[in-house]
Each structure stands twice: as C-alpha cells, then as structure tokens.
Amino acid sequence: MKNAQGRKSVANGFDFSHGLEGLDADEAAVVRRRQKVLGTMGPLFYNRPLHVVSGSGVHLRGADGADYLDCYNNVACVGHSNPHVRQAVADQLGRQNTHSRYLQDEVLDYAERLLATFPGAIDHVAFTNSGSESNDLALRMARVATGHMGVVVTQGAYHGITSLVSSVSPSFGTGLPLAPFLATVRVDDALHDADGSGDGTGDGADGAAASDAAADAVWAVLGPRFNQAFDALEHGGYGVSCVLIDEVMSSDGILPGARGWIARLADAVHARGGLLISDEVQAGFGRMGGVMWGFQRHGAEADIVTMGKPMGNGIPVGGVAYRHPIGDAFAACTRYFNTFGGNPVSMRAAGAVLDEIERLGLVAHARDMGDRLARDLSEILEGHERFGGLRHAGLFLGIDVTDGADDGGAAQPDGAAARAIVNALRDDEHVLISAAGPGDAVLKVRPPLVFDDSDADRLLEAVRHICERGLFDR
Amino acid sequence: MKNAQGRKSVANGFDFSHGLEGLDADEAAVVRRRQKVLGTMGPLFYNRPLHVVSGSGVHLRGADGADYLDCYNNVACVGHSNPHVRQAVADQLGRQNTHSRYLQDEVLDYAERLLATFPGAIDHVAFTNSGSESNDLALRMARVATGHMGVVVTQGAYHGITSLVSSVSPSFGTGLPLAPFLATVRVDDALHDADGSGDGTGDGADGAAASDAAADAVWAVLGPRFNQAFDALEHGGYGVSCVLIDEVMSSDGILPGARGWIARLADAVHARGGLLISDEVQAGFGRMGGVMWGFQRHGAEADIVTMGKPMGNGIPVGGVAYRHPIGDAFAACTRYFNTFGGNPVSMRAAGAVLDEIERLGLVAHARDMGDRLARDLSEILEGHERFGGLRHAGLFLGIDVTDGADDGGAAQPDGAAARAIVNALRDDEHVLISAAGPGDAVLKVRPPLVFDDSDADRLLEAVRHICERGLFDR
Numbered sequence: 001m002k003n004a005q006g007r008k009s010v011a012n013g014f015d016f017s018h019g020l021e022g023l024d025a026d027e028a029a030v031v032r033r034r035q036k037v038l039g040t041m042g043p044l045f046y047n048r049p050l051h052v053v054s055g056s057g058v059h060l061r062g063a064d065g066a067d068y069l070d071c072y073n074n075v076a077c078v079g080h081s082n083p084h085v086r087q088a089v090a091d092q093l094g095r096q097n098t099h100s101r102y103l104q105d106e107v108l109d110y111a112e113r114l115l116a117t118f119p120g121a122i123d124h125v126a127f128t129n130s131g132s133e134s135n136d137l138a139l140r141m142a143r144v145a146t147g148h149m150g151v152v153v154t155q156g157a158y159h160g161i162t163s164l165v166s167s168v169s170p171s172f173g174t175g176l177p178l179a180p181f182l183a184t185v186r187v188d189d190a191l192h193d194a195d196g197s198g199d200g201t202g203d204g205a206d207g208a209a210a211s212d213a214a215a216d217a218v219w220a221v222l223g224p225r226f227n228q229a230f231d232a233l234e235h236g237g238y239g240v241s242c243v244l245i246d247e248v249m250s251s252d253g254i255l256p257g258a259r260g261w262i263a264r265l266a267d268a269v270h271a272r273g274g275l276l277i278s279d280e281v282q283a284g285f286g287r288m289g290g291v292m293w294g295f296q297r298h299g300a301e302a303d304i305v306t307m308g309k310p311m312g313n314g315i316p317v318g319g320v321a322y323r324h325p326i327g328d329a330f331a332a333c334t335r336y337f338n339t340f341g342g343n344p345v346s347m348r349a350a351g352a353v354l355d356e357i358e359r360l361g362l363v364a365h366a367r368d369m370g371d372r373l374a375r376d377l378s379e380i381l382e383g384h385e386r387f388g389g390l391r392h393a394g395l396f397l398g399i400d401v402t403d404g405a406d407d408g409g410a411a412q413p414d415g416a417a418a419r420a421i422v423n424a425l426r427d428d429e430h431v432l433i434s435a436a437g438p439g440d441a442v443l444k445v446r447p448p449l450v451f452d453d454s455d456a457d458r459l460l461e462a463v464r465h466i467c468e469r470g471l472f473d474r
Numbered sequence: 475m476k477n478a479q480g481r482k483s484v485a486n487g488f489d490f491s492h493g494l495e496g497l498d499a500d501e502a503a504v505v506r507r508r509q510k511v512l513g514t515m516g517p518l519f520y521n522r523p524l525h526v527v528s529g530s531g532v533h534l535r536g537a538d539g540a541d542y543l544d545c546y547n548n549v550a551c552v553g554h555s556n557p558h559v560r561q562a563v564a565d566q567l568g569r570q571n572t573h574s575r576y577l578q579d580e581v582l583d584y585a586e587r588l589l590a591t592f593p594g595a596i597d598h599v600a601f602t603n604s605g606s607e608s609n610d611l612a613l614r615m616a617r618v619a620t621g622h623m624g625v626v627v628t629q630g631a632y633h634g635i636t637s638l639v640s641s642v643s644p645s646f647g648t649g650l651p652l653a654p655f656l657a658t659v660r661v662d663d664a665l666h667d668a669d670g671s672g673d674g675t676g677d678g679a680d681g682a683a684a685s686d687a688a689a690d691a692v693w694a695v696l697g698p699r700f701n702q703a704f705d706a707l708e709h710g711g712y713g714v715s716c717v718l719i720d721e722v723m724s725s726d727g728i729l730p731g732a733r734g735w736i737a738r739l740a741d742a743v744h745a746r747g748g749l750l751i752s753d754e755v756q757a758g759f760g761r762m763g764g765v766m767w768g769f770q771r772h773g774a775e776a777d778i779v780t781m782g783k784p785m786g787n788g789i790p791v792g793g794v795a796y797r798h799p800i801g802d803a804f805a806a807c808t809r810y811f812n813t814f815g816g817n818p819v820s821m822r823a824a825g826a827v828l829d830e831i832e833r834l835g836l837v838a839h840a841r842d843m844g845d846r847l848a849r850d851l852s853e854i855l856e857g858h859e860r861f862g863g864l865r866h867a868g869l870f871l872g873i874d875v876t877d878g879a880d881d882g883g884a885a886q887p888d889g890a891a892a893r894a895i896v897n898a899l900r901d902d903e904h905v906l907i908s909a910a911g912p913g914d915a916v917l918k919v920r921p922p923l924v925f926d927d928s929d930a931d932r933l934l935e936a937v938r939h940i941c942e943r944g945l946f947d948r
Binding site for chain 2: 009
C-alpha cells in the first residue's frame with residue numbers, strides 16, 4: 001500500500017491512524033509512550049503490536065505472559081538469548097573492545113574462519129555494523145573497481161537504508177526518487193513457480209540435469225531482461241558496475257528460484273565489465289539449507305558478498321567479503337575505516353554464532369526442517385481456495401495468499417487476506433510470521449535456525465486451526 | 475599526505491609499503507596474518523602497530539606485557555572493560571534482543587532518558603548502529619524537511635563512511651569526487667586562537683560578555699564565508715538543506731572555537747531555510763566538559779543532533795535526535811527501519827554509559843580534568859620551539875606542532891615532527907595519542923573520560939621526557 005506521497009508502508013505494519021482501539025491497556029500505554037519519543041519514524045508490527053519482554057530459543061514471551069512461537073526472526077539465528085553467544089560477549093567485554101587500527105587477535109580469528117566458508121576467490125573481508133553499511137560499501141567498491149556507476153537490482157528489491165542503498169531499493173516506493181544510475185528487472189513471474197527444496201550441492205547426476213534445465217528456462221526469460229537493463233545503463237553513460245542480488249529475493253516475494261540461474265547472471269554481468277554482488281544479509285549463514293551462502297545454491301561466482309542480520313545473533317555486525325583486487329583498487333583511491341567494524345565484542349559474538357551453526361549442524365538442519373515444513377504446510381493448505389502456492393529454500397518459506405478467484409480468471413494476490421492470517425496467527429495461536437512481496441500477499445515464514453520438530457508441530461497445528469476457521473478460503 | 479590518486483592517508487597510519495622492519499616478531503607475525511584477510515583496506519596506527527590484548531579503565535595491555543596509558547580512545551568513554559556496561563549487556567543477552575517493530579521497554583527507557591538531556595525542541599530520536607549511519611540519516615531527513623539538497627561543511631570535515639556521508643567529508647582527499655551539492659568553508663584560521671576552557675554554561679556576566687565579543691570576532695570572519703557558501707548552493711540550484719558541523723572540528727585540527735559562534739551560524743542557516751545538524755559523534759556525551767552536548771557550549775539551537783562513538787562504550791549504537799516535525803516530514807515520504815537500531819542490548823549498553831556518566835560526574839570531570847591538562851601541558855611546552863599552541867574543550871585537546879621557524883617567518887605545521895612525537899610516546903613512554911588536522915600536525919589528546927589525576931601525572935611526565943629529548947625543539 002502506498003500513501004499519497006508514494007511511500008510504501010511496512011508489510012504487516014501497525015496503522016497508527018486507526019488509533020489504539022482493540023489494544024489491551026498495556027499495549028496502548030506502551031504505544032502512547034513510544035509515540036512521544038520515537039514518533040512516526042518507529043514502525044510496529046501487527047494490528048495489535050506485541051510487547052516482548054523475554055525470549056529463549058524460538059520462543060518469545062509477551063508482557064501478557066503468553067509464549068509466542070517465533071517463526072519470523074532470522075537475526076536470532078541460533079536462538080533467542082543463546083547462552084554461548086552471551087558468554088562470548090560477556091567474556092570479551094571483560095577483556096577489551098577497541099578498534100581495528102590496533103593489532104588484535106579477535107578480528108583475525110573470525111576473518112580467517114569466515115573466509116574459509118567461501119570459495120577461494122573470495123579471500124578478503126571488511127567489517128561493518130549492519131547489512132546496510134555492507135551494501136553501501138560494496139556498491140562503492142564496485143564503482144571504483146569497474147570504473148562504472150550503473151546498478152541493476154530486481155523490481156521489488158530491498159537492500160537497506162543508507163542514502164545510496166535506499167536509492168537502489170525500489171521496495172520503498174516512489175516517495176523519494178530512485179537513483180538515476182539504477183535499472184530494475186522484473187523477476188517474480190519467471191521465478192514464481194520454482195521451489196528451492198533439497199540440498200543445493202548434492203543432487204546427483206539426475207538432479208543436476210533437472211536443475212540445469214530449470215535454470216535454462218529461467219534464464220530464457222530473465223537473460224534478455226537483464227541484458228536490456230545493462231544496455232540501458234550503458235546507453236545512459238553509466239556503464240554497469242554491478243548486479244546487486246538478494247539471494248532469496250525476500251521483498252520480491254520470496255523467490256529463491258531454480259538452482260543455477262544466478263551463475264548465468266554472473267556470466268552476463270561479467271561480460272559487461274560489471275560485478276556480481278551477492279546480498280547474503282537474508283540468505284547467508286545457512287538459511288538457504290545445505291549451503292552456507294545463497295550464491296552457492298547456484299554454483300555461481302560472486303565477486304563481493306555482503307552480510308548482516310544473523311551474523312552476530314543480534315549484536316550489530318556486518319561484513320563485505322570480496323576478491324582482493326577489488327579491495328586493492330578501492331584502497332588505492334580512498335580509505336575505509338569503520339570505528340565499530342570488526343570490534344572484538346562483535347567478532348566474538350559472530351564467532352560464537354559460527355560455533356553454534358557447526359555444533360548443531362544448522363546448515364543441514366535448515367535444509368531438512370525447511371523441506372519438512374514445505375511438505376507439511378503444502379499438504380495442509382492444498383485445496384484451500386486462497387492458497388496460491390509455496391516456495392522455499394531451507395528455512396525461508398513464502399506462501400502465496402490469493403483472492404481465490406474461481407471465475408476462470410487467474411487468482412490475484414490478496415494482501416488483506418494475508419494480513420488477516422498473519423494477525424490471527426499472532427492473536428489466537430501465538431505464532432509469529434509476517435508478509436512480503438507485491439501487495440504484501442506472501443506469508444513470510446523464517447524462524448530461527450534452531451526450530452525443531454516440536455516447534456514445527458505447533459506451527460502446523462496453528463495453521464490447521466486457521467484453515468478450519470476458513471481464513472484460507474473465500 | 476596524499477597518494478598519486480588523491481587519497482589522503484590515515485593520520486598516524488602504519489605505512490605498509492615500508493615493510494615490517496623495526497617490528498618485533500609478534501607484531502610482524504600479526505601484521506602478516508592481517509594482510510592476508512583484511513588486506514589494504516585495514517589501516518593500522520603507529521610506525522610499530524600496537525598489539526592490544528586487554529584493557530581496564532584508561533589502560534590497555536599490549537601483547538608485550540606493557541601497560542599503555544590510553545590518551546586517545548573516546549569510544550571507551552567510561553573506561554575499557556567497564557564492569558557496569560558489561561553487566562547490563564550480559565543481563566540483556568539473557569532476556570531478549572529482538573528489534574523495535576515489537577513493543578519493548580528497553581528502547582523507550584533509553585530514548586526518554588536521552589531526550590531529557592536535550593533542550594525541549596529536540597524531542598524525538600531514531601536509533602542507528604554508528605555515527606556514519608546517523609549522519610547519513612540526518613542528511614536525508616534535512617533534505618526532505620527543507621526540500622533542498624545543498625550541504626555545507628568545513629574544509630577539513632570528516633563525517634563518516636557511507637557513500638553520502640563520505641561525499642561530504644573533504645578529509646578523505648580527492649581520490650573520489652565530493653558531492654556536487656557540497657560547499658565547504660575554511661574555518662581553521664578563524665578558530666585557531668580560541669580555546670574552549672572552562673564551563674560552557676556558567677561564566678557569569680563578565681565571562682558571557684567576553685564570550686560574546688569572541689563569538690562576534692569569529693563570526694565577522696566566518697559569517698561572510700558561510701553566506702558565500704549558501705549563495706553558491708542557491709545559485710547552483712541545490713538550495714541549502716543544512717550545515718553539518720562537527721562540534722569539536724576534530725579533522726579540521728581540533729578547533730572547539732569561541733563559545734557562541736555556532737548560535738550565529740544556526741541563525742544564518744535558518745535564514746536560508748536550512749537546518750543546523752550538530753554532529754556530536756565526537757563532541758557529545760560530556761566530552762566538551764561542563765555540557766552534555768557540544769552545541770550547548772554555544773547556546774545554539776540545533777535542529778538535528780547525531781550521535782555515535784562513545785554512546786555504548788564500544789557496543790555499536792548511534793542515534794539521531796530531532797525536532798519532531800522533521801521526522802514527521804520524513805516518515806510521510808519514506809520509511810525508516812533499522813534492524814539493529816534500538817535493539818535492547820545496545821540500549822542497555824547505552825543506558826549503562828549514562829549511569830556511569832552521572833554516577834562519576836563525568837561531565838564536570840571532563841571540564842576540570844581538561845582544564846588541568848591544558849594548563850599543565852602548556853606550562854611544560856611553553857618556550858619549546860616546535861610548540862605552536864594548545865586548544866581544548868573538556869577532554870579533547872589539540873597541540874600544534876610546527877617547524878619552529880625562527881627566521882622571522884611564521885612557523886608552519888610540521889606533520890613529520892608530530893609523527894615523531896606520537897611514535898616516541900608510544901614506543902618509549904607507552905602513552906597513546908594520535909594526530910589530526912592539516913598535515914596531521916596537531917597532536918590529538920582525547921582520553922576516556924575516566925582519566926584521573928594520577929593518569930594526568932603520568933602523561934605529563936611522559937611529555938616532559940619527550941621535551942628533554944628535544945622532540946619539541948628543532
């Protein structure tokens with residue numbers, strides 16, 4: 001939904017203009033208190049905003065005393081209040097926490113470990129404090145390394161909130177102008193029917209062949225569009241510095257897509273002298289299942305990889321991994337020093353996250369649990385009129401909610417119906433999800449990676465209830 | 475110093491091109507390890523980079539076992555490894571650490587407390603993860619609120635590292651182009667002789683009159699320059715969205731300036747329909763002595779105030795406080811949500827910093843200790859040929875190092891001599907300072923606020939040694 005000035009509202013946002021009716025006394029009091037200091041710049045989720053007071057694993061406790069099943073938060077990837085992360089941070093806060101212009105072991109310990117998770121060409125890293133800072137830096141590096149300005153993103157992309165990064169994020173709407181050096185490509189139609197189930201790396205010969213055919217089919221549609229975008233930037237005098245791709249295409253509608261097509265995109269942008277920047281702020285750290293990084297699902301060669309959200313389980317930390325000639329070109333031209341970037345506390349938090357991912361086998365678990373949820377949710381929802389399909393890769397699932405048209409026309413996305421489902425799950429089932437995509441009509445299910453079988457049982461039971469109440473029917 | 479591509483090096487930076495001779499075995503090994511993963515994008519301090527392993531209060535311990543007196547780090551404002559900050563963070567990491575789209579008490583507790591430190595017109599706040607994110611957001615808000623694009627900064631300004639903010643930071647040199655909508659104003663000559671000693675708020679009648687006269691004298695020089703900058707932006711079609719001012723002008727050479735002149739600047743930018751953005755990333759949280767915020771030294775009306783570095787004592791957190799109509803205009807046009815911004819852990823860290831500032835009386839202490847250091851350092855240095863003067867406000871001191879010319883010409887800034895002093899203090903006295911300003915010829919002394927009399931004694935003794943060795947003479 002857009003306002004008169006072209007601003008697109010936050011998906012699943014609380015509408016302040018509706019007043020505080022329907023909220024309980026505690027909720028209303030906290031919203032009022034909040035409006036006085038955070039004002040209109042502080043968005044909230046749900047028709048009844050949730051007052052969170054504590055959390056553990058995949059559970060959040062509300063001020064109402066209820067236990068909410070968290071099927072939304074990717075930041076707390078190894079679980080809310082993870083004790084191992086807590087211990088690492090507390091330990092380092094008792095040692096020191098200065099900056100990386102001194103020699104320190106913590107940043108090097110983590111950098112070496114992080115880089116070991118990448119293919120060899122990605123051999124250096126710079127640290128930031130957020131995914132936005134990471135994408136901002138990556139775009140600047142791509143400009144310097146290529147000598148070009150132009151940026152290509154998907155039509156519904158979100159890449160963050162700095163001035164530069166928001167200007168290449170069409171998902172904000174048209175309230176502020178997009179960058180003149182931006183070209184956008186529609187992808188939702190071509191990627192809509194592909195699901196990313198299973199392991200991105202080990203399909204065996206048959207699977208690989210099927211995957212190649214699916215990637216070819218995607219690229220037959222998207223190849224000409226990307227090349228048209230490149231042409232437009234070249235004709236505009238900007239040239240092509242990069243394609244910046246969210247590997248799960250969350251704001252486009254959760255479109256992980258057929259494995260392999262990103263490799264074809266990488267070849268295409270390289271042919272124009274540009275770079276592939278893989279935005280792994282959402283997809284990275286095992287979320288896609290079976291692979292640590294989203295671009296690995298495709299066997300693609302990324303030039304720059306950006307990271308954020310789950311990296312420190314909530315401690316602010318981000319990163320930009322890159323092929324070293326790109327950084328050398330940048331450093332020869334300007335300097336980059338980020339005061340908090342790579343600080344020992346953030347590095348220890350990030351290291352503890354890697355510990356937990358390894359100890360609990362979360363990369364494989366995200367694949368297996370994601371596949372289970374996709375299968376079981378599809379089984380429950382199949383046949384309900386408003387169920388428009390399900391896509392997923394690992395523990396990132398998107399469920400289309402439609403108007404369920406049965407008049408022979410194609411069913412259309414129905415954001416209001418999706419909103420009703422999201423709020424019924426929150427209010428009545430104490431299950432937290434959100435919405436994304438065009439018209440906010442795609443249910444977004446993206447729990448902490450430590451989501452287990454009993455959590456899945458609870459989610460599925462809640463969805464059954466929602467179906468029984470008719471919320472997935474017309 | 476600039477390289478062939480116009481890049482200005484980091485002040486007091488380690489020169490990688492000189493190789494690793496002169497470093498001990500541990501330092502050389504860590505530098506080598508570092509080059510493999512952080513490469514040329516990871517700047518280091520000193521001719522012999524310091525390997526830091528732990529810290530406490532104003533002390534950092536090196537891998538060499540030596541105790542270094544920290545007279546440089548403003549981030550750890552309430553002391554390295556502060557136990558109260560540590561406890562607050564550890565406690566919150568055991569509760570929950572989600573984001574501000576849920577209702578949470580932690581962000582409100584802190585926001586209310588922070589805003590109570592500002593004059594009434596500054597009544598709202600948005601949280602970020604760094605000073606760079608804060609300045610980036612502030613510039614965007616000023617654009618929307620005023621409908622203008624133009625930005626005015628000082629000639630040597632540094633405001634951070636996002637694409638937008640670095641494009642209005644001339645201190646990076648000319649390796650990357652500055653923003654076309656930027657105008658710069660030289661201030662060092664007009665502010666060079668003013669010192670900011672004493673309390674910014676309570677001079678009594680005589681002091682106020684002296685201050686007014688000094689501010690008038692500054693404004694007689696700078697007023698026409700700022701108005702010329704405004705004219706240039708208006709003629710260029712950009713209009714004036716804001717003046718963005720680092721209240722201590724660190725990168726311009728540490729120029730706190732006569733109290734009151736910023737109030738005249740505020741009036742001048744308001745007359746053009748622009749805003750005054752007070753960049754308090756360096757000056758804020760009591761650093762200037764006697765006042766919480768740098769703009770309060772001047773009795774000025776800031777429209778937006780940006781914060782970062784010391785706010786969480788090293789936990790990444792920043793903020794943008796503003797007059798609420800500015801935020802309302804922005805929110806009507808686009809949305810802003812910062813995933814980590816205002817997270818409960820960062821808020822608890824920031825709250826613990828305020829606790830310590832209050833408990834230890836650090837705002838008054840910064841004034842008193844700063845005045846003591848300024849007086850005692852001047853006394854030691856007076857009469858030495860290379861001593862070109864000392865300026866300070868609170869615990870932020872700048873000491874000019876010159877070529878000590880005695881041939882009747884004015885002495886010139888001497889960055890090489892400043893560098894020799896900085897490195898002698900590090901190597902032989904185990905005292906950490908750095909350099910800033912044109913040619914990096916201004917010694918930067920900016921210790922944690924908990925710096926006490928015995929710490930001061932040690933610093934002064936070290937400076938006496940340096941003088942005895944002739945480093946302040948030709």
